[in-house]
Amino acid sequence: xxxxxxxxxxxxxxxxxxxxxxxxxxxxxxxxxxxxxxxxxxxxxxxxxxxxxxxxxxxxxxxxxxxxxxxxxxxxxxxxxxxxxxxxxxxxxxxxxxxxxxxxxxxxxxxxxxxxxxxxxxxxxxxxxxxxxxxxxxxxxxxxxxxxxxxxxxxxxxxxxxxxxxxxxxxxxxxxxxxxxxxxxxxxxxxxxxxxxxxxxxxxxxxxxxxxxxxxxxxxxxxxxxxxxxxxxxxxxxxxxxxxxxxxxxxxxxxxxxxxxxxxxxxxxxxxxxxxxxxxxxxxxxxxxxxxxxxxxxxxxxxxxxxxxxxxxxxxxxxxxxxxxxxxxxxxxxxxxxxxxxxxxxxxxxxxxxxxxxxxxxxxxxxxxxxxxxxxxxxxxxxxxxxxxxxxxxxxxxxxxxxxxxxxxxxxxxxxxxxxxxxxxxxxxxxxxxxxxxxxxxxxxxxxxxxxxxxxxxxxxxxxxxxxxxxxxxxxxxxxxxxxxxxxxxxxxxxxxxxxxxxxxxxxxxxxxxxxxxxxxxxxxxxxxxxxxxxxxxxxxxxxxxxxxxxxxxxxxxxxxxxxxxxxxxxxxxxxxxxxxxxxxxxxxxxxx
Amino acid sequence: xxxxxxxxxxxxxxxxxxxxxxxxxxxxxxxxxxxxxxxxxxxxxxxxxxxxxxxxxxxxxxxxxxxxxxxxxxxxxxxxxxxxxxxxxxxxxxxxxxxxxxxxxxxxxxxxxxxxxxxxxxxxxxxxxxxxxxxxxxxxxxxxxxxxxxxxxxxxxxxxxx
Numbered sequence: 072x073x074x075x076x077x078x079x080x081x082x083x084x085x086x087x088x089x090x091x092x093x094x095x096x097x098x099x100x101x102x103x104x105x106x107x108x109x110x111x112x113x114x115x116x117x118x119x120x121x122x123x124x125x126x127x128x129x130x131x132x133x134x135x136x137x138x139x140x141x142x143x144x145x146x147x148x149x150x151x152x153x154x155x156x157x158x159x160x161x162x163x164x165x166x167x168x169x170x171x172x173x174x175x176x177x178x179x180x181x182x183x184x185x186x187x188x189x190x191x192x193x194x195x196x197x198x199x200x201x202x203x204x205x206x207x208x209x210x211x212x213x214x215x216x217x218x219x220x221x222x223x224x225x226x227x228x229x230x231x232x233x234x235x236x237x238x239x240x241x242x243x244x245x246x247x248x249x250x251x252x253x254x255x256x257x258x259x260x261x262x263x264x265x266x267x268x269x270x271x272x273x274x275x276x277x278x279x280x281x282x283x284x285x286x287x288x289x290x291x292x293x294x295x296x297x298x299x300x301x302x303x304x305x306x307x308x309x310x311x312x313x314x315x316x317x318x319x320x321x322x323x324x325x326x327x328x329x330x331x332x333x334x335x336x337x338x339x340x341x342x343x344x345x346x347x348x349x350x351x352x353x354x355x356x357x358x359x360x361x362x363x364x365x366x367x368x369x370x371x372x373x374x375x376x377x378x379x380x381x382x383x384x385x386x387x388x389x390x391x392x393x394x395x396x397x398x399x400x401x402x403x404x405x406x407x408x409x410x411x412x413x414x415x416x417x418x419x420x421x422x423x424x425x426x427x428x429x430x431x432x433x434x435x436x437x438x439x440x441x442x443x444x445x446x447x448x449x450x451x452x453x454x455x456x457x458x459x460x461x462x463x464x465x466x467x468x469x470x471x472x473x474x475x476x477x478x479x480x481x482x483x484x485x486x487x488x489x490x491x492x493x494x495x496x497x498x499x500x501x502x503x504x505x506x507x508x509x510x511x512x513x514x515x516x517x518x519x520x521x522x523x524x525x526x527x528x529x530x531x532x533x534x535x536x537x538x539x540x541x542x543x544x545x546x547x548x549x550x551x552x553x554x555x556x557x558x559x560x561x562x563x564x565x566x567x568x569x570x571x572x573x574x575x576x577x578x579x580x581x582x583x584x585x586x587x588x589x590x591x592x593x594x595x596x597x598x599x600x601x602x603x604x605x606x607x608x609x610x611x612x613x614x615x616x617x618x619x620x621x622x623x624x625x626x627x628x629x630x631x632x633x634x635x636x637x638x639x640x641x642x643x644x645x646x647x648x649x650x651x652x653x654x655x656x657x658x659x660x661x662x663x664x
Numbered sequence: 665x666x667x668x669x670x671x672x673x674x675x676x677x678x679x680x681x682x683x684x685x686x687x688x689x690x691x692x693x694x695x696x697x698x699x700x701x702x703x704x705x706x707x708x709x710x711x712x713x714x715x716x717x718x719x720x721x722x723x724x725x726x727x728x729x730x731x732x733x734x735x736x737x738x739x740x741x742x743x744x745x746x747x748x749x750x751x752x753x754x755x756x757x758x759x760x761x762x763x764x765x766x767x768x769x770x771x772x773x774x775x776x777x778x779x780x781x782x783x784x785x786x787x788x789x790x791x792x793x794x795x796x797x798x799x800x801x802x803x804x805x806x807x808x809x810x811x812x813x814x815x816x817x818x819x820x821x822x823x824x825x826x
Contacts, residue, residue, distance in 0.1 A: 238723060238726070243723075244722070244723025244724070244725055244726065245723070245725060246725060247723065247725035247726045247728065247729035248729050248733075249725075249728060249729045249732045249733070250732045250733065251732070251733050251734075251735070255733075258725070259725055260710075260713070260723070260724040260725040260727070260728040261710050261724075261728055262728075268725070269723075
């Protein structure tokens, strides 16, 4: 690339950067960290959010009348920038005071306390007084409760990061800035509740919110109550991506696998049985893989009633997305329920019978990297006489809080194993946590079922990685299977539009709503847009897979037993009842009040 | 929020589509599209915004964001005689606020509302480019200059029976 270089000085330091670079980025290059608030750089996703709205990042530029927002001002040859003159510091202080004058001051009881960009900056700047607070107007807006996300717009500082995530990255279009000036907030169309909007609960907005304006629905209090109730048997399942990120909340480096410590912590919290969603991920593969082969063989035989590609259906954010925005395609995703829901359905039938506990007295909790899971388990399809298969779901972040609250020294815990039978899993189950993992797991099983031959290799590196849309051709002993993979709903939209326009030649497609797959989920420890962290988590997931003695779902002995004792075979009548679902056209509900 | 429910007829949807098409369904033309549609319908109810979003292939939340940002756009039907009080800098310092509150008192409605008989509505606008006549009020296409609160009742009376 032939790029003109520009020389400038920042705080008397000389810097040389390519033309078009912002002052903020040039300063970073020079080792000068200018404070920012609304700004967000999601480097690898090619999204740089720089609305220049909050004015915290202002700097003085010689020869310029007013202060310049460094996040959105480009450098020029010979520019002289000063990042901490008295004028700059005064301006920042005023901006901060103005922001805080219209922000609740009940930090001590805010769910974001200790993890809040606004709080952190206020501490750094040493704000000790808000001038004229007594005469300041304070804007108020109703709080919006949905099954997964809470919007408390009184805490919104209009950085509009959530809007960028929702519209540019995810292309969901649920959130937009509305109204003007003091009255402006970020809200769904016509200020409807999130629950009535096109929101998918992917939680990417929550993941980047710098304050407590967007938070998850917290179920930890309910969990503590249930755990202390002797009449209830409380069991837990943990999603694959949790073990690759939970350690970060306890100061461990990203990519540390804490599977054993997590199990130990859950046992100490009082769960009667600690099980693994990886088990039901294996079960998902049995059902989804069989469905894929069934549709594929029918299609190859020329059955016109069968549509391809088949799309994965494990990701509830993705399910919500197509139910609201691609309602003409409700018949192409697999009917297989997600691993979370398969686990619940098996736990409250097969397992409840085994331990002779009545359904109503068995509480199934899930630990998920995801906020959409909170909504998924409330869906009517996943209830029996009003009793949900999964009672509630808590996020990785909530689990970390709970462990701290319970005074458990996480880092010194011994490594413990999951309980049986629903805690046994294969490497195929664990890779569900990373983009490409579900389809790789499905191929490991579908290949052997289809060809009746042993897989020549287990690792499909061509399916892995961080590119937003990937494709690969897998040879099924002479039959070429075209695979598509997308993560992030914006990428999913591209693939779906291709399918709709008949430009698609895939047999099977895996879609995950969040960047990186579940490892980048809306319920994970905040990564602040640092993709390096996601890559580390991904490596951890594949590391766990590589160390498993069994790496194909259909070889999981407890899955084999489950079919022998209870389900019969994949896609049997009982499987259909317990492990499959149908999709709902939500567009009617959404349009418009 | 409270709002008026509207059932769009096929002819209305066709009109909206036609206007969108005249701007090549270009999402960058959203403001111009909304201007034209408001001119045709008198206001921009949610159902209209929904069609616009679909035609321009943008999120309806974005359309709503623009409609609520610009004071010119309205989600309620304007009165037959829409009253616009300029609250731009020049008009403001020469007492537009008092004129505005007199209109609100006389008509018993707030800014952005329409009288129950559908005759008058009040909105604010920012500068009509006649600062020499400040404070300025427009009723429909007619402009009134140097308006004082005392003149408000007479202005309203001009439209009696209409």
